[in-house]
Amino acid sequence: xxxxxxxxxxxxxxxxxxxxxxxxKGFDGxxxxxxxxxxxxxxxxxxxxxxxxxxxxxxAIERYVQVVxxxxxxxxxxxxxxxxxEQLWRGSIELVRNPENPRGCFLVQGALVCSDAAQSVxxxxxxxxxxxxxxxxxxxxxxxxxxxxxxxxxxxxxARFVSTVSHGLAVQxxxxxxxxELEAVAALAMQAIPAAASR
Amino acid sequence: xxxxxxxxxxxxxxxxxxxxxxxxKGFDGxxxxxxxxxxxxxxxxxxxxxxxxxxxxxxAIERYVQVVxxxxxxxxxxxxxxxxxEQLWRGSIELVRNPENPRGCFLVQGALVCSDAAQSVxxxxxxxxxxxxxxxxxxxxxxxxxxxxxxxxxxxxxARFVSTVSHGLAVQxxxxxxxxELEAVAALAMQAIPAAASR
DNA sequence: CCTATTTTGTACCCATCGGTACAGAACCTC
DNA sequence: GAGGTTCTGTACCGATGGGTACAAAATAGG
Numbered sequence: 490x491x492x493x494x495x496x497x498x499x500x501x502x503x504x505x506x507x508x509x510x511x512x513x514k515g516f517d518g519x520x521x522x523x524x525x526x527x528x529x530x531x532x533x534x535x536x537x538x539x540x541x542x543x544x545x546x547x548x549a550i551e552r553y554v555q556v557v558x559x560x561x562x563x564x565x566x567x568x569x570x571x572x573x574x575e576q577l578w579r580g581s582i583e584l585v586r587n588p589e590n591p592r593g594c595f596l597v598q599g600a601l602v603c604s605d606a607a608q609s610v611x612x613x614x615x616x617x618x619x620x621x622x623x624x625x626x627x628x629x630x631x632x633x634x635x636x637x638x639x640x641x642x643x644x645x646x647x648a649r650f651v652s653t654v655s656h657g658l659a660v661q662x663x664x665x666x667x668x669x670e671l672e673a674v675a676a677l678a679m680q681a682i683p684a685a686a687s688r
Numbered sequence: 689x690x691x692x693x694x695x696x697x698x699x700x701x702x703x704x705x706x707x708x709x710x711x712x713k714g715f716d717g718x719x720x721x722x723x724x725x726x727x728x729x730x731x732x733x734x735x736x737x738x739x740x741x742x743x744x745x746x747x748a749i750e751r752y753v754q755v756v757x758x759x760x761x762x763x764x765x766x767x768x769x770x771x772x773x774e775q776l777w778r779g780s781i782e783l784v785r786n787p788e789n790p791r792g793c794f795l796v797q798g799a800l801v802c803s804d805a806a807q808s809v810x811x812x813x814x815x816x817x818x819x820x821x822x823x824x825x826x827x828x829x830x831x832x833x834x835x836x837x838x839x840x841x842x843x844x845x846x847a848r849f850v851s852t853v854s855h856g857l858a859v860q861x862x863x864x865x866x867x868x869e870l871e872a873v874a875a876l877a878m879q880a881i882p883a884a885a886s887r
Numbered sequence: 888c889c890t891a892t893t894t895t896g897t898a899c900c901c902a903t904c905g906g907t908a909c910a911g912a913a914c915c916t917c
Numbered sequence: 918g919a920g921g922t923t924c925t926g927t928a929c930c931g932a933t934g935g936g937t938a939c940a941a942a943a944t945a946g947g
Contacts, residue, residue: 690892690893691892692891692892693893693895694894695893695894696894696895731896732894732895732897733894733896736893736895
């Protein structure tokens with residue numbers, strides 16, 4: 490058993506609260522006072538548990554990918570390229586329905602731009618966005634191999650397009666777009682996704 | 689003639705420099721020290737000429753719309769809906785070529801999210817984005833009236849889609865995408881723009 | 888030249904920033 | 918209960934944030 494005074498808060502629950510603050514205000518717009526107030530702990534507890542602000546932010550990224558953006562993994566397991574994209578966008582749009590979630594995508598707005606001091610977290614987020622793009626490309630490669638996408642299409646470009654629309658939807662959501670409006674945009678964007686190759 | 693000591697710098701040139709800083713670092717990530725260093729002036733001159741940080745930011749928005757995003761107006765004057773969209777995206781992507789411009793769109797990344805104190809500038813940028821969407825919708829209404837777009841399409845949704853892709857491209861650009869990559873995405877997105885109505 | 892007017896440079900204001908020292912509180916093992 | 922260990926609360930640190938007071942400098946009109 491762990492000796493010493495036990496921690497008085499749930500580590501993941503507090504991390505979730507920190508994530509929401511970073512998500513809503515961005516790295517530069519978030520102060521330690523904002524964080525400790527939302528997490529319900531004080532600074533020494535924060536530093537002892539998560540390290541400094543940047544370290545906390547990086548843990549928030551991990552948490553976001555695993556807990557909030559978990560629909561991405563589900564979407565990638567869909568049987569066809571089109572359903573993958575449909576589920577991806579549908580799931581992203583569904584996030585807006587939950588009023589506990591700040592509007593928009595944390596991976597986009599957490600630190601799209603930032604002060605000089607925060608550039609490493611900016612790069613970390615960009616890296617995560619690229620990671621999503623890569624996963625899509627690999628999924629589309631599989632789709633081509635399975636005859637589910639015409640072999641003429643560039644899976645790289647298609648993955649980048651899907652990623653671009655996702656990020657565009659995130660900006661729209663951050664600007665206050667409704668679920669219905671986002672769904673209409675996604676439906677239009679689906680027209681650019683090639684249908685299954687004829688056989 | 690104006691009495692008193694003459695201003696020692698060019699108002700618009702210094703505003704351009706301030707715009708670049710806000711564009712690159714965002715409202716929260718930009719300090720007055722960053723601004724005065726880039727503008728080549730000191731704080732009292734800045735405050736006397738532009739007002740406080742928020743006022744300077746709002747003037748930077750105006751400057752951006754009129755000087756940097758001027759290709760939007762040109763695009764709207766294209767003869768058909770498709771060429772409007774083509775020119776819009778082409779012009780936006782061209783901005784990335786100029787190394788003096790920070791990557792991405794100022795209207796998106798200037799304050800996509802922010803601290804509590806900066807919410808009014810966040811709203812001002814969102815308003816400008818909506819303004820662009822509105823201009824597109826009106827242009828598409830004209831296109832429908834001219835038989836240039838099928839009357840079945842929702843011009844509202846189409847405008848929102850074009851705006852969404854634009855903002856997505858901006859996020860891609862901010863993440864380091866090349867001109868060629870952005871052009872490939874735009875080409876794919878064009879497939880969702882309806883062709884001229886058959887007559 | 889003298890005065891009125893405006894801009895510039897220095898030097899400063901207070902509030903807040905991220906981060907920490909330190910003492911007391913709360914647990915474990917013995 | 919004693920000793921060791923870990924966490925919490927307060928109170929603080931130097932640095933930086935946005936913003937300004939004030940005097941010197943530079944012009945125009947007289």
